[in-house]
Amino acid sequence: MLLxxxxxxxxxxxxxxxxxxxxxxxxxxxxxxxxxxxRGYKNREPVMAWSQKRRIIEACRYAIPWRxxxxxxxxxxxxxxx
Numbered sequence: 001m002l003l004x005x006x007x008x009x010x011x012x013x014x015x016x017x018x019x020x021x022x023x024x025x026x027x028x029x030x031x032x033x034x035x036x037x038x039r040g041y042k043n044r045e046p047v048m049a050w051s052q053k054r055r056i057i058e059a060c061r062y063a064i065p066w067r068x069x070x071x072x073x074x075x076x077x078x079x080x081x082x
Contacts, residue, residue: 001021001022001024001025001027001028001029002028002029002030002031003017003018003021003028003029003030003031003063004030004031004033005030005031005032005033006032006033006037006038006042006046007030007032007033007053007057008038008046008047008048008053009047009048010048010053010056010057015060015062018030018060018062018063019062021062022062022063027064028062028063028064029063029064029066030057030060030063030064030066031066032050032053032054032057032066034050035049035050
């Protein structure tokens with residue numbers, strides 16, 4: 001299962017979504033949009049640093065975090081390094 005998003009505010013509802021999505025398959029990949037993408041797509045500043053969001057998602061037992069960078073130059077997806 002794949003969930004993609006900015007995940008700027010990680011709250012209980014998002015964790016419940018991770019848990020539900022994980023239950024639908026063998027594993028859950030969370031594609032975390034870069035803050036540069038958020039600035040361009042949502043036309044606003046991100047709430048949290050990308051590295052902080054990544055660490056929170058890594059701590060969630062349901063998810064395997066990935067970096068997702070979609071922009072004018074194409075797309076990049078790679079496993080978020082620790």
